[in-house]
Amino acid sequence: MDDLQKQEAIVETSKKRLRLEKQESPKIQKKMDLAQEQVDQLHKKLEEANQMIQEDGQVLDLASGIFFTYGKEVLCLMSGVYEKYMRFAAPYAMHWKMMNYCIEHGMERYNLYGTSGIFDESAPDYGVYLFKKGFQGEVVELIGDFEYIVDTKKYKICNTLRKIKHSLRK
Numbered sequence: 001m002d003d004l005q006k007q008e009a010i011v012e013t014s015k016k017r018l019r020l021e022k023q024e025s026p027k028i029q030k031k032m033d034l035a036q037e038q039v040d041q042l043h044k045k046l047e048e049a050n051q052m053i054q055e056d057g058q059v060l061d062l063a064s065g066i067f068f069t070y071g072k073e074v075l076c077l078m079s080g081v082y083e084k085y086m087r088f089a090a091p092y093a094m095h096w097k098m099m100n101y102c103i104e105h106g107m108e109r110y111n112l113y114g115t116s117g118i119f120d121e122s123a124p125d126y127g128v129y130l131f132k133k134g135f136q137g138e139v140v141e142l143i144g145d146f147e148y149i150v151d152t153k154k155y156k157i158c159n160t161l162r163k164i165k166h167s168l169r170k
Helices: 002-018 026-056 083-088 090-104 126-133 152-169
Strands: 063-070 073-081 109-111
Touching (some): 002 026, 073 083, 073 090
Parallel strands (some): 073 109
Antiparallel strands (some): 063 073
16 A cells, blocks of 8 residues: 555655646656556556455465375475466565575475376366466476276276366366
8 A cells, every 4th residue: 555655646746846837747657557557557556456455355375285205306296276376476476585485494305296197288287388488396206196086986086087177168
């Protein structure tokens, strides 16, 4: 709120000081317009924040993850984010925090865990690959994983529901 008030005060002070009635130069007017645009954007962000507080409360769970430490390695088994809050880029903050934890505790490796091994746009998890690649890590190919199906009927139902869910997102 203080930043917004400061911006508004700067705009108003500038208007008073620079207003030469009808003799305002185009350069000054452009600066004034840009400053007013910034103030308007701050007002809009404040309105959005107040609306979010009313709808979702004061505290938001933006992202979460399950992490394990083993020896000198931290493994991120899984993590996720609410799509509604994607614009806050919370997964980046979460992983940054965990990477700092690794440094502080002398860990040698931060493992973001698996990918499909397909590194082109046709991969169903290509977005996940790009996210992980953004941390400038290296892909280390290990033995892989497998699924042991205990209850075939439940497995088929879950797979069908997962496919429906993913088709609805598109």
